[in-house]
Amino acid sequence: MAESMLGLKRSHRCAEVVNAPLESEVTVMGWIQKNRNKGGIIFCDLRDRSGILQIIFEEDECGSEVFNKAMKLKQEFCIAVTGILKKRSGAFNESLKTGELEVRAMGLRILSESETPPFHIEEDSKTKEELRLKYRFLDLRRPDLQRNLMVRSKVATTTRNFLSENGFLEIETPTLIKSSPEGARDYLVPSRVYPGSFYALPQSPQLFKQLLMVSGYDRYFQLARCYRDEDLRADRQPEFTQIDMELSFVDVDDVLDVNERLLQRLFKDVLDIDIKLPIQRMTWQEAMDRFGSDKPDLRFGMELKDVSDIVKDSEFAVFKNALANGGSVRGINASGQASMPRKKIDALVEFVKSYKAKGLAYMAVETDGSIKSSFAKFMKEEEIEGLKKALDAKPGDMLFFAADSNKIVWDTLGALRVELANQLGLLKKDDYRFLWVTQFPLLEWSDEENRFKAMHHPFTAPMDEDWQYIDSDPGRVRAKAYDIVLNGTEIGGGSVRIHQADIQSKMFEVLGLSKEVADERFGYLLEAFKYGVPPHAGLAYGLDRVVMLMVGADSIRDVIAFPKVKDASDLMTNAPDKVDDAQLKELGIKIEEN
Structure with a gap:
C-alpha cells in the first residue's frame, strides 16, 4: 500500500550524496533499478535523474519492520529511504559516480508500487523503439535519455542567457496564424467562430519576427514551436523547436559574428569543448563542387x-x-x-x-x-x-x-x-566540424511546377550585384543567405531579408504570384513595408538537431520528450485520433470516407 510524504523531506538526489559528509543521515527518493536479497541483507540500487545509489537493508541495523517491508520491493517501486551514508563495505563500482558509497537504511517508505514494466529500464536499451515509445513515460526513466533532456535544458538556458546579454528581447509570436502555403504543407486548425475558415500552425515565426523589426524592437529571439506537415526522417518531426532570432541594422557579417559566439558559448558551457573562431566559410558553389552537398561533412x-x-x-x-x-x-x-x-x-x-x-x-x-x-x-x-x-x-x-x-x-x-x-568508420561523433555555407542561389527551378521557387523563402534578399539579372537570368542571382552546418547536418539557416517594398513585390512576381495573390497572402507584411522598414536579417536553429549532435544521438527522437514516429503519430497517446460528431458539427466539418 502506498505511503504518503507526510513529515518527510528529501535531503539529496541519489548522486548528490557524494557532497554529503560520511556518517551523516540522508534521505533519498527514487525508483528501484534492481534489488538482491542475500538472506538477512538486501542490496538495492536506487535510481533518480542524477544517477544510481546503493542502499543496504540489514535487519540488525534497520529493524524487522523496515526489513520486512524491504523484502517486498520490486523493480520500479517508487520509495523513500532514510539512512547513514558510508563507504562501501564491499567492492567499489567505478562506473558509478556513487560507486564508493552506500546508504545503510534506517527507514523506508514505499511511495507507490509498480507492475512489472514491459521492458527493463536501462541505458542503450535494445527494446524495439515502437514498444518504448508506446510506454514513453517509462522509456524516459532511462539514464541516457534523461542526460539528453538535461543537455537540452542547459542548451535552452544558456541560449537565453547569452542572447539576453547581447541585447536580444525574448518575444512570443502567435501560433494560430494565417495560412501562407509557400513551402511545406501547413497544419490547419478550423475556427468555430468563423465556419469554413482555418488558422494555420506556424512553420516558423518568419513574418512576425520581420514585423517586430519594423516595430523597432531591434533584436528579438524566441524558442519557438513550429509545425510542418511533411514526411519524417531521423532529423525531422512534425512539431519542433527553433532557436529563432532577428536583428535590425545588420548585414551578413553581423549575424554570423553573434551566432559564432553563441555556438562557442554553448559548446563550452554544455560540453566543455572549445570552438575556435572564426568558423570556416564556403560559398554554396564551392561546397557543391568539392563535396556534392550544401551541407558538407568536413570530418x-x-x-x-x-x-x-x-x-x-x-x-x-x-x-x-x-x-x-x-x-x-x-x-x-x-x-x-x-x-x-x-x-x-x-x-x-x-x-x-x-x-x-x-x-x-x-x-x-x-x-x-x-x-x-x-x-x-x-x-x-x-x-x-x-x-x-x-x-x-x-x-x-x-x-x-x-x-x-x-x-x-x-x-x-x-x-x-x-x-x-x-x-569505413571515419565519422567520429565527438569531432565537431562547423561550416558556414553562404551565397546560395536565390531561386531554384521546379520541373513539377514549371516555375522558379525560392530556395529558402520569398523574403530572402538578393546579392546587390546580382539583382540586375532577375529578369534576364533569374537562376544566376545569388542570395544573402547562409546556413550553419555541423558534421554534415544543417543545424540552422537564415538570410538578410528584403526590406524594400519594390524588391519584395518583384520577388513575388518572379515566383509567379500575382499582385492579388501576394496581397491576399502577405498583405499585412506589404502594408508594413510602407512605414519605414529597417534593414534586417535573422537566423533560426533547429534546437532538436543541435542537441542531437551534441549528445551523439542518431535521431532527434532521442532528445525530444514525447516524439512522433514516421507516420507522424504518437504511439503513447494514439494521436491523431477521431473526435466526436458533436465536435465536428460545431466546427461545420463533415468527414468524407475515401
Missing part, C-alpha cells in the same frame, strides 16, 4: 574532382553522352579501397540509384600499379593517367565516377562519399 576528405576536361574526347558512351547533354563527369578517391569486393561495389551501385544515378563507374589502382576498371577499355592511356593524377590516386586506391547532369552527379557523389565514410 573526412574524399572530395569531388571535376574530370570533364580529361574525358571530353573519351569513347566511353556514358561520359560522352553526359557531356553532350551539358552535364559533367566527376570522381572521388576512396583511399586504400582497391581491394573492395565486387559484391560491395554492386551494393554501392544500387545505393546511388536512389539519387537518380544510372550507374557508377569505378577504377581500382592495384598495389602493383595496374588498373582494374569497369570502363578502362574505352579509354586512352593518357586519359587513364589523367584521371589518376586528377584524383591523386596511389596504389591501393579505388576511384568512383558519376556522369550525368550536375545536380545528379553532385547528389550521387555527395551521398556516396558519406556512405563510404560511414562504412
Whole structure:
C-alpha cells in the first residue's frame, strides 16, 4: 500500500550524496533499478535523474519492520529511504559516480508500487523503439535519455542567457496564424467562430519576427514551436523547436559574428569543448563542387574532382553522352579501397540509384600499379593517367565516377562519399566540424511546377550585384543567405531579408504570384513595408538537431520528450485520433470516407 510524504523531506538526489559528509543521515527518493536479497541483507540500487545509489537493508541495523517491508520491493517501486551514508563495505563500482558509497537504511517508505514494466529500464536499451515509445513515460526513466533532456535544458538556458546579454528581447509570436502555403504543407486548425475558415500552425515565426523589426524592437529571439506537415526522417518531426532570432541594422557579417559566439558559448558551457573562431566559410558553389552537398561533412576528405576536361574526347558512351547533354563527369578517391569486393561495389551501385544515378563507374589502382576498371577499355592511356593524377590516386586506391547532369552527379557523389565514410568508420561523433555555407542561389527551378521557387523563402534578399539579372537570368542571382552546418547536418539557416517594398513585390512576381495573390497572402507584411522598414536579417536553429549532435544521438527522437514516429503519430497517446460528431458539427466539418 502506498505511503504518503507526510513529515518527510528529501535531503539529496541519489548522486548528490557524494557532497554529503560520511556518517551523516540522508534521505533519498527514487525508483528501484534492481534489488538482491542475500538472506538477512538486501542490496538495492536506487535510481533518480542524477544517477544510481546503493542502499543496504540489514535487519540488525534497520529493524524487522523496515526489513520486512524491504523484502517486498520490486523493480520500479517508487520509495523513500532514510539512512547513514558510508563507504562501501564491499567492492567499489567505478562506473558509478556513487560507486564508493552506500546508504545503510534506517527507514523506508514505499511511495507507490509498480507492475512489472514491459521492458527493463536501462541505458542503450535494445527494446524495439515502437514498444518504448508506446510506454514513453517509462522509456524516459532511462539514464541516457534523461542526460539528453538535461543537455537540452542547459542548451535552452544558456541560449537565453547569452542572447539576453547581447541585447536580444525574448518575444512570443502567435501560433494560430494565417495560412501562407509557400513551402511545406501547413497544419490547419478550423475556427468555430468563423465556419469554413482555418488558422494555420506556424512553420516558423518568419513574418512576425520581420514585423517586430519594423516595430523597432531591434533584436528579438524566441524558442519557438513550429509545425510542418511533411514526411519524417531521423532529423525531422512534425512539431519542433527553433532557436529563432532577428536583428535590425545588420548585414551578413553581423549575424554570423553573434551566432559564432553563441555556438562557442554553448559548446563550452554544455560540453566543455572549445570552438575556435572564426568558423570556416564556403560559398554554396564551392561546397557543391568539392563535396556534392550544401551541407558538407568536413570530418573526412574524399572530395569531388571535376574530370570533364580529361574525358571530353573519351569513347566511353556514358561520359560522352553526359557531356553532350551539358552535364559533367566527376570522381572521388576512396583511399586504400582497391581491394573492395565486387559484391560491395554492386551494393554501392544500387545505393546511388536512389539519387537518380544510372550507374557508377569505378577504377581500382592495384598495389602493383595496374588498373582494374569497369570502363578502362574505352579509354586512352593518357586519359587513364589523367584521371589518376586528377584524383591523386596511389596504389591501393579505388576511384568512383558519376556522369550525368550536375545536380545528379553532385547528389550521387555527395551521398556516396558519406556512405563510404560511414562504412569505413571515419565519422567520429565527438569531432565537431562547423561550416558556414553562404551565397546560395536565390531561386531554384521546379520541373513539377514549371516555375522558379525560392530556395529558402520569398523574403530572402538578393546579392546587390546580382539583382540586375532577375529578369534576364533569374537562376544566376545569388542570395544573402547562409546556413550553419555541423558534421554534415544543417543545424540552422537564415538570410538578410528584403526590406524594400519594390524588391519584395518583384520577388513575388518572379515566383509567379500575382499582385492579388501576394496581397491576399502577405498583405499585412506589404502594408508594413510602407512605414519605414529597417534593414534586417535573422537566423533560426533547429534546437532538436543541435542537441542531437551534441549528445551523439542518431535521431532527434532521442532528445525530444514525447516524439512522433514516421507516420507522424504518437504511439503513447494514439494521436491523431477521431473526435466526436458533436465536435465536428460545431466546427461545420463533415468527414468524407475515401
